[in-house]
Amino acid sequence: MAGRMFSRKTMSLTSKQKEKVTKDVKRHEKDSGSPEYQIALFTETIKKLTSHLKKNPKDFHSRRGLLKMVSKRKKLMSYLQKVDEKTFKKIIKKLDLKG
Secondary structure: OOOOOOOHHHHOOOHHHHHHHHOOOOOOOOOOOOHHHHHHHHHHHHHHHHHHHHHOOOOHHHHHHHHHHHHHHHHHHHHHHHHOHHHHHHHHHHHOOOO
16 A cells, blocks of 8 residues: 555545535535435545546546446436426536536
8 A cells, every 4th residue: 555646535526516516406415315415426536536637647546436436327318308498407507527
């Protein structure tokens, strides 16, 4: 473990970061499972991982994790679009994503 350049904690979001990212998309105060909430968290984590991978292009384990997250976010977005298109469009606009 001594050869590791970063700890896992730097890759994940802190509770303050999560709160900042999700305050506008929460359905209620204790929301942690709605598609909007999850999409917002995935988006922020994806941004963080993308910047990490620009600095560390040979980090293939993180690249694999990034691809998994992008896939999960895409599935959630597809679900949200089917179930509630109005909310889908709102979240796309708010997070500045392609729809």
